Amino acid sequence: MTKTAFEKQSSRLKDLKCPIHGMPMKRDEDNHDPDRPFVFRCINAKCEVRGAAKQAIGPITLDDEFAYLVDPFVGQLPLQTHSQERGLRAADIASIALSKIAFVHRVETGSDIGIDFICELRVDRKPTGKMFNVQCKALPVSFDPGETLLSFPIKVSTARYWLEQVNPTILIVADVDSGSLYWQDPVKILENSNREWRIQGEVSISVPKASSFNCFEGPPKAFVDVVTQGIGRVGRSLRERLYTVEKIIDNELDTGVNRESKDVAQLLLQSGSPISEAISVIKNVTEFQGAIFLKIVSMIADISSTVRKLHEDTFRKLHRVSGGKGPFENDPVFIEELNLLNSASGYAAAADVFSNTEQLNEAIDLLHKLESLHRSALERELQFEKRMDNLAELHESGGDCSWVWDDEL
Known part of the structure; x- marks a missing residue:
């Protein structure tokens, strides 16, 4: 980008306008972060440019992931985004708490698969063989302190993946600023819901604020009880996998299906094969x-x-x-x-x-x-x-x- 282009975009920002589109930057009324009292976003719904100011009249300082728009030197170095930083801090806090009761294995992947930790409950520093999974999320910056429930949209594919697990899965929400953690048994909520959520794009999981505990104290007894009692989930796991086959048979398969489960099911149910091969497939199934x-x-x-x-x-x-x-x-x-x-x-x-x-x-x-x-x-x-x-x-x-x-x- 030329020096003139940087100057133009910096000039727009000084006028409280988006450096890319030149459209006004509007104050985010849903923001409740005391460290960032005035957060501004571009009014273009498709634009993610965001920044903060110490006063309502500016000046605006762009968030780190957008600083390259007005600073020619930022783009020359790798940069961790604000959301990436909060996500990693949340995982670190959760790991501290989980290590109080379990051997913790972090799932290192390049994409979000729905499980961040695989843990084994321990007693007196000895393994018990009781495994459980943990999905960790960071408390949103815009969360209203007066709310009693933290509601999170979960991809249906992720929710169904949790149901397919033989071991229990726990959802943990971390406040990266205070070190407080909140938790929920999402599988219990999903099991008690009707089947319609499986054909949606997302399903909402609520985490009660009353479940709060400090990361240095470790998870409460109720948390450990859920993990301890989370045995024998084979029946539920099989039921969820058979749902995929059922939907393919009924030609109703849309969203929320594990890719591998879908491929296997379609392979078993594929049409157009010679009769002899079809008979062989039926026999093998x-x-x-x-x-x-x-x-x-x-x-x-x-x-x-x-x-x-x-x-x-x-x-x-x-x-x-x-x-x-x-x-x-x-x-x-x-x-x-x-x-x-x-x-x-x-x-x-x-x-x-x-x-x-x-x-x-x-x-x-x-x-x-x-x-x-x-x-x-x-x-x-x-x-x-x-x-x-x-x-x-x-x-x-x-x-x-x-x-x-x-x-x-």
């Missing part, structure tokens, strides 16, 4: 589904066996410390869950031959219910431990806890 079905049946048998004793123990102990009257076996929830376990055991014992896709979906649904039951049992175990702590405090203060200690828990 059926054999593949059969192998998956038998694997799921095996998982159903293993989980139902594992959960059965945990299910009874947690009900018995929680019933006792809650002062329950009568046999805990009369609890309607206990009976309902026991029926599910009995049904699962019977299903696993009888299901030895695969027949059709409907049977595969039935097995996936049963696996999904067992995984939910397992998480419920773990939640009851946590409730029991919390109540035992409360009773111990009561006992130390002279309270009567004999009704609990009479029986061995």
Whole structure:
């Protein structure tokens, strides 16, 4: 760019105009950053030129990524943008907090894939084998301090990628100025939403400000509980991947589809092949589904066996410390869950031959219910431990806890 061009663009900026278009720079009314009280943007909606001033009447200093427009020396050196800087600082802050409870592995990629960290929960500096993923975002500069929820638009492809993960995924928002962090379990929100969000371009995830914690203190117990209970997500992951195939069959596939899942599904469903090849494909797909079905049946048998004793123990102990009257076996929830376990055991014992896709979906649904039951049992175990702590405090203060200690828990 010539010296004359730089002078022309600098002159425009002095007049509070965009150095590129010469159009007025308008003050950003949504800005609430105390360090940048007056932020200006070009009124051209397609222009991203932005700067700040100490007074409402200027002068405007362009943000670093646009400084090359008026400074001939800036373009000669590599420059980190303002958003890149905030994003990296947010990730650094999140990493400090996560390192308090887990071994943290940063995902280094050239593009945003929807996961920034892969973590393994640890206890007493030892790995536990419990993995979880983290997506980190920086708190927007324009965020209103009076808001109680932080709302973030998430690409549907990213949201579906989270659902396809066997391990839980946590969304963390970092305030790069204060070191505060906010968190949310986005998978829980997505699972409780209707299916229509999958055909949109984006889905909104809200993070409560009440979830705030300091990066040097580490994530709160509720965060760890979500990670600990985030086991057994195979059923949900399979369900989300089958959704892709279903949409292709119905010719309704638009947005939010993992590229690899789409390619595989289209390859399996491609038309125009000779009849002999089509028959071969159908046979191979059926054999593949059969192998998956038998694997799921095996998982159903293993989980139902594992959960059965945990299910009874947690009900018995929680019933006792809650002062329950009568046999805990009369609890309607206990009976309902026991029926599910009995049904699962019977299903696993009888299901030895695969027949059709409907049977595969039935097995996936049963696996999904067992995984939910397992998480419920773990939640009851946590409730029991919390109540035992409360009773111990009561006992130390002279309270009567004999009704609990009479029986061995």
